[in-house]
Amino acid sequence: MKIAPFRIEQYFALHEFTAPHLLSSSDAECVSIADILALEPDAADQLFSQQLGYTQSAGAPDLRAAASAIYRTTTAHDIVVVSAAEEGIFAAYHALLQPGDHVVVETPCYESALQVARSTGANVTEWRRSADANWAHDLAALERAFRPNTRLIYINTPHNPTGLMMPREVLDRVIKLCAARNAWLFCDEVYRELEHDPATLLPAAVDLYERAISLGSMSKTYGLPGLRLGWLASHDHDALTKIINFKHYTTICSSAPSELLSALALRHRHVFADRNRAIVLANLALIDAFLVRHANRLSWVRPTAGTIGFMRVAGVKDTSAFCEQLIADAGVLLLPGTVYDEPTHFRIGYGRTSMPKSLRHFEAWLEKNS
Ligand SMILES: Cc1ncc(COP(=O)(O)O)c(C=O)c1O
Incomplete structure (x- = not known):
């Protein structure tokens, strides 16, 4: 690679x-850590008695349940825990793509979304937004970017680096285009729930489309990057199984103390x-x-x-x-x-x-x- x-x-x-x-x-x-432990009365005892064994590859059940509560349509079974969003990007792309596939990546973007896609051997087309258009999404350009072998599109909302959200009508159109080709929609939502006006919260992709994969993280909105913990949410269990099989080659499973602290923080997110x-x-x-x-x-x-x-x-x-x-x-x-x-x-x-x-x-x- x-x-x-x-x-x-x-x-x-x-x-x-x-x-x-x-x-x-x-x-x-x-x-x-002390601030997180103060959230529940027995949390410190739980942390001190935490066994430092391997954890489940899909993630601890209570953590998966806490992450699934972020979405409208998911249960713990729709969540796979990863060692922060960065592993989620790496594992999802490598599990789902192969050389010759076609991918569309919204740019400018957090660079791994583009470079890891390229590293799979897939052909990558950038769906580039422009400052001169006030970073508006050019849907006609997206339609032109799609090919018969487009397997996946990566989008990021709220967006790094502009801090802008994708308008709902654009998201709906992106989903229609994906659905027409049975393509995965990989939606990086690591800044979600930090809308400046909470009333503007956009639905998570996983709640709108069967083949969507929403990416979440403890790092940004909740301000806990040192936990190095994130998750992928999807109703496509075949995709999640492929991702877990790939994760067996990256981290196998996440850190036990991080899982415990993340579940605790997410219950009070x-x-x-x-x-x-x-x-x-x-x-x-x-x-x-x-x-x-x-x-x-x-x-x-x-x-x-x-x-x-x-x-x-x-x-x-x-x-x-x-x-x-x-x-x-x-x-x-x-x-x-x-x-x-x-x-x-x-x-x-x-x-x-x-x-x-x-x-x-x-x-x-x-x-x-x-
Ligand atoms: C859009 C986006 N996705 C993913 C990540 C990676 O986050 P994590 O710290 O959870 O690996 C970042 C970090 O800056 C980001 O901005």
């Missing part, structure tokens, strides 16, 4: 643990989502005011969900140098859009309580360099 370097993760590996001011993180504010939404909304108000002050240089399509957004820098053709200079001068980490093949943009994160301070450092640097 050949796979291209994962530019987003490479960039973070270089800077995430040294830059003092993180301003592009996609995970919401995290909490400690609204505590995390509500807390993180409050952080996001307070931070967004600061960014709104900041953008008014810097309207001559910076702009975005205001995100509607999640913890990240994508800003365009006027007059800058490649934001790599801009971001490198910002880290060197002010210690502020933004993610250059070059890692998404969108060099006029950078990704900003607003899911952390440290965001106001990081934004102040960014603004001081901008003012010095205007």
Whole structure:
């Protein structure tokens, strides 16, 4: 298997643990193990007595049940636990695709969605959204992208890096196109339940289409990436079995303490989502005011969900140098859009309580360099 370097993760590996001011993180504010254990009276005892044996490949039954409660139509049997969404992407693509298959991937995207698809030997067509169209979904382009051998389409809503949600009518049309070809719809929903207005929650793909696979994670909305735990939800049990068979070659099963803590956190997931939404909304108000002050240089399509957004820098053709200079001068980490093949943009994160301070450092640097 050949796979291209994962530019987003490479960039973070270089800077995430040294830059003092993180301003592009996609995970919401995290909490400690003690905070999670405080959610239920006997939780600490359960953790201390947890046997450190292998766990079930499909995931612990109570964890699968807690994850299935996120959706309208699923039970624990429709859930397979993975070691975070990243394993879900890897295992789903490799289990379901073979060389010669055709895949459509919505881009720009979290890069593994594109590169792992390519690494299977499948032919990949990008369904590319454009900043010039305000990131609107071009359904005519999607129809043109489909081929008779299209096996799977990957979409991501809420979206990394724009923080926008797919409109319901677009999702319905995507499902119709998949259904006409009996194709799988692989829907990355790791930012779901962090809609800035909870009333705008889009139905999960698994609740709308028999061959949909919804991807969820503890990492983003709930702010618990250190658990390294995610899940795939689908009514297509043949697909889930293929994924479990593939997982036997990656991790076999997930970490027992992570499963216990994840099940506990998911039973109280609204505590995390509500807390993180409050952080996001307070931070967004600061960014709104900041953008008014810097309207001559910076702009975005205001995100509607999640913890990240994508800003365009006027007059800058490649934001790599801009971001490198910002880290060197002010210690502020933004993610250059070059890692998404969108060099006029950078990704900003607003899911952390440290965001106001990081934004102040960014603004001081901008003012010095205007
Ligand atoms: C859209 C998307 N999918 C998947 C992932 C991977 O998440 P996890 O930490 O659960 O592996 C990320 C992480 O940034 C993401 O943004």
